[in-house]
Amino acid sequence: MKYLLIFTVFSFCSVVHVSDALAAGITRAVMLSNSCAACHGTDGKSPGAIPAIHGKSSQFISQSLREFREGKRPATVMGRHASGYTDEEIQLIADYFSGQR
């Protein structure tokens, strides 16, 4: 009986582990992009005065962030925020939001 039980548990787990890995989705891009949600809304879908950024092209987002950071694009707060991220991080974030529909 006990052996039967263990066997059941193991075979069950091996199936679940595969979907676990797929479902996890906790990537560096996600950790970074979640930081924008308190201002731009969950997944970038802003409900208010701050512009929505979901579904905008990766090119637009990454270029905007770099220009904000370098003071080339006028902003109130975005220049200060963009100063906290590297080029590589900006690319990860831009790709993430461009994929949010």
Next chain:
Amino acid sequence: MKNYSRRKFVKLLGGTGALLSASSLLTGCGKAASARIVIVGGGFGGSTCAKYLRRFDSSLDITLIEPSSRFITCPFSNMVISGMQTMDSISHDYAAQADRGVNVVHARVQEVDATAKKVTLDNGKALEYDRLVLSPGIDFKWDEVEGMQASDAEIIPHAWQGGSQTILLRKQLMAMSDGGVVIVAPPKNPFRCPPGPYERISLIAHYLKQHKPKSKILVLDAKDKFSKQTLFRQGWEKLYPGMIEWVAGSKGGSIEEIDVATGTLYTEFGDTHKGDVVNFIPPQKAGAIAQHAGLANNDGWCFVDQRTFESKVHKDVYVIGDASIAGAMPKSGFAANSQGKVCAAAIVSSLRGVAMPEPSYVNTCYSLVSPDYGISVAAVYRHSEDKGIYKTGGGVSPIDADATYRSQEARYARGWYDSVTMDTFG
């Protein structure tokens, strides 16, 4: 297998001498025995954590415990106090949490047993957990206040927790006659929302200027400097000239004793000040349940691993939000929201036995100096083993900004409120 309760099941496995620990086996098994996460406190930290746990792993069994059926935010409560907004506009329910399958239990946690891994509620029920998250907010160090106790807040409101205290301070201001003196007494560091008292002073001044222009605000501060000080003082001089007097702690602002019945404050220097409305904001510590669970240090705040927010005292217990010591991050709703997400990722990663990617944290505190005049302080943070959470970017609004910039920031402050409450409670 269905016939076995989780407990019996674990016992059986133990009896076979299986090498794998029962808990890692069970939590690895998705729906068969989904990991039980109990979250204490449905404010900024707790609600965000529940939402993002669910987003990261749809199989988790998540319970959010919060006494109130509606959460009334402190952010934008200064706008209610000054009559710019209604209580309704800062109240949020838990319908969205229930919709995504989070069990919302309206009760108060009374005991945490970190050894047996269970919490006991004030309705007598007990709940077992695999991971526990506490985001209980703040409590007050009444024992450090001479002449005043918790129940006296019904007479001298602090309005530093949302709800009835906010309404009480609003009512007192409305009842005051023109020419009255409002005393605001901000606490020493660290405390919830460093720019909060100064936004409140600004918006009380805005109310007085419109309705009771002969009145004055006296600020008796426990500190010698405060958040966004230059920006606030610039705004006060511009918008409310002569109305606000700020006294630094070392210049006689520090309060020794309070006479509640007469609204009189006695300072360290032996001066007495009487206010027609007194808003004394007491010194603070982590919420009572964190103290009770033994999670707090001598100063009343909780040490955590700043990468995961797991308590330094108890394993599998996490503390986020105001109650935690989070390196360079201030105690704000925005910070609690950011920490809730990092903590959710840490918990899911630990349950799966995988490494969490490098965390990223963020905060911005917007303050309104008037309805059309906003200022902000922003920061992006990361973590290292030796420094904990440290700042990598950000800054404050420029001092030489024009009126258009200030009014844009006021507009974005409202946009922030809409977004952060959607991201937290929606």
